[in-house]
Amino acid sequence: MNDRAVAPPPGFLLMEPPLSPSEPMDFLAPGERIRQPLYTAAEIAQRWRIESDPPELEVVSAAPEPAPAAATVYVRLANGERVTVGTHATKEDASFEARMLTLRMGRDGEWLPVGGRYIRPDAIVSVDVETLGV
Numbered sequence: 001m002n003d004r005a006v007a008p009p010p011g012f013l014l015m016e017p018p019l020s021p022s023e024p025m026d027f028l029a030p031g032e033r034i035r036q037p038l039y040t041a042a043e044i045a046q047r048w049r050i051e052s053d054p055p056e057l058e059v060v061s062a063a064p065e066p067a068p069a070a071a072t073v074y075v076r077l078a079n080g081e082r083v084t085v086g087t088h089a090t091k092e093d094a095s096f097e098a099r100m101l102t103l104r105m106g107r108d109g110e111w112l113p114v115g116g117r118y119i120r121p122d123a124i125v126s127v128d129v130e131t132l133g134v
Contacts, residue, residue, distance in 0.1 A: 073098050074128045075114055082128075083115040094129045101127055 039047065071094035073085040085101060088094040104112055105127075111118040 070132055071095075072130050072132060073101070074130060075101070075119065075124050076126045076128060077119070077123050078125050079123075083117075083119070085114055085127075087132075091129065091131055098127045098129050 070089055071091040072087045073094050074082045075085055076082050086094075086097055088097065101112065101114075104110065105121040105124060109121060111120055112124075
């Protein structure tokens with residue numbers, strides 16, 4: 001490592017800029033007055049068609065009403081009990097869930113979470129998709 005100081009290039013000034021201007025800055029010349037606005041408030045309102053009273057806004061509920069479920073997926077157990085797996089807005093969505101459930105049933109005897117409990121795959125007799133009122 002070199003311990004020698006390096007000189008700045010020729011013409012390089014080692015001065016800090018002043019913190020404030022040396023002369024006071026006036027935005028208005030002596031004797032100059034602030035100009036009046038170009039337009040009055042009424043002229044601006046007329047030009048931009050601003051109404052004095054805003055129009056009434058229609059009140060819209062924050063959350064739309066959920067659509068009624070069109071199809072439900074059930075599993076039927078060997079003892080005859082039916083357990084709800086889920087409800088869906090379309091039959092296609094319900095059929096997709098039923099297919100995914102049957103694929104999971106084919107795995108090495110893995111117990112399935114259905115309706116808040118775990119069920120052995122060999123206890124399931126069928127997976128049903130029931131259309132509701134359509």
